[in-house]
Amino acid sequence: MADKVLMKGNEAIAEAAICAGCRHYFGYPITPQTEIAAYMAKKMPKIGGTFLQAESEVAAINMVYGVSATGHRVMTSSSSPGVSLKAEGLSYMAGADLPALIVNVQRGGPGLGGIQPSQSDYFQATRGGGHGDYRMIVLAPASVQEMASLTVKGFDLADQYRMTTMILADGTMGQMMEPVALDFAENKAPAKDWATTGTDMKRPHNVVNSLYLDPAALERVNFERYERYAYIEEHETMYEEYMMDDAEICVAAFGIAARVSKNAVNEARKQGIKVGLLRPITLWPFPKAPFRAAADRVHSFISVELSMGQMIEDIRLATECKKPVTLCNRAGGIIPSPEQVLEAIQQAAKNGGAK
Numbered sequence: 001m002a003d004k005v006l007m008k009g010n011e012a013i014a015e016a017a018i019c020a021g022c023r024h025y026f027g028y029p030i031t032p033q034t035e036i037a038a039y040m041a042k043k044m045p046k047i048g049g050t051f052l053q054a055e056s057e058v059a060a061i062n063m064v065y066g067v068s069a070t071g072h073r074v075m076t077s078s079s080s081p082g083v084s085l086k087a088e089g090l091s092y093m094a095g096a097d098l099p100a101l102i103v104n105v106q107r108g109g110p111g112l113g114g115i116q117p118s119q120s121d122y123f124q125a126t127r128g129g130g131h132g133d134y135r136m137i138v139l140a141p142a143s144v145q146e147m148a149s150l151t152v153k154g155f156d157l158a159d160q161y162r163m164t165t166m167i168l169a170d171g172t173m174g175q176m177m178e179p180v181a182l183d184f185a186e187n188k189a190p191a192k193d194w195a196t197t198g199t200d201m202k203r204p205h206n207v208v209n210s211l212y213l214d215p216a217a218l219e220r221v222n223f224e225r226y227e228r229y230a231y232i233e234e235h236e237t238m239y240e241e242y243m244m245d246d247a248e249i250c251v252a253a254f255g256i257a258a259r260v261s262k263n264a265v266n267e268a269r270k271q272g273i274k275v276g277l278l279r280p281i282t283l284w285p286f287p288k289a290p291f292r293a294a295a296d297r298v299h300s301f302i303s304v305e306l307s308m309g310q311m312i313e314d315i316r317l318a319t320e321c322k323k324p325v326t327l328c329n330r331a332g333g334i335i336p337s338p339e340q341v342l343e344a345i346q347q348a349a350k351n352g353g354a355k
Helices: 009-019 034-047 057-069 080-095 122-126 144-161 171-175 215-235 256-270 288-295 311-319 338-352
Strands: 004-008 024-027 050-053 075-078 100-106 137-139 164-170 177-181 239-242 249-252 275-280 282-284 300-305 325-329
Touching (some): 034 050, 057 080, 080 100, 080 122, 122 282, 144 171, 256 338, 288 300, 288 311, 300 311, 325 338
Parallel strands (some): 024 075
Antiparallel strands (some): 137 282
């Protein structure tokens, strides 16, 4: 078994990115993700990499665009308002089919909101985040170990499918400390025959661009891109099921909400309530199949969120509203307690007649 070290979630992301072959980081400090930038500022110069604190989030994402176009692994990170400033650049990267990793360690909103943990950027992340028809792969870690492992996975997925991957973590995940194994084999980005690396007059020029003046050409590219997205939905969905084999109630949650919910599920089981947890790890693609299957077995769903209710819409879509879905939530930077989730489970059991 690999040795483990005690790290903050933000630090684990940064070290895992280095293990994944990332040597270029551009960002701007904002709570609660600043430790990522601080870690990169310390480590990148020592390994021949590039760390640059941009003059703004807008500048940072455009620097990411430029480095990605040359075929190198590159990342940026921010928290909610900063990600909004990067949205135009994310759309441009999607239009140019450029891979990169972006990390959003969420804080409360809208606006400046507060610096406490939140999950209220779910819509922004899973619906693209900027203008136009596009998607990002969105990964939701629920431990410091997953902060690291999903970072490595994120770079691989971004390169494989030529698109942006986002780590969507709530502020708790970024700030909490846990033992983490960093036994990732160091790797580099695969060869990219589309990259702008210079031709030496030996091959045709590569052009990285998102502008299509011919509507038919733009339509064709969009349809081709969505064929790729359909393949991702079929092959790259990740989720965790916990005590779902005989469950009559399904609790759905991600990030810190999933950890709280697991405690509540354990206590409810002690009380004889047949309840399980279904945790999406990919928020896009959303794990529709296991939710659809669960809808044939359970009598109700509970969506536990650090928001006013956003993932609940995807649960209803995935289950085609076959069974009722209720919301158990806190907002503004407050985390639901296990007791609050347990109370929601008890109420669902009472309403559904579960024993």
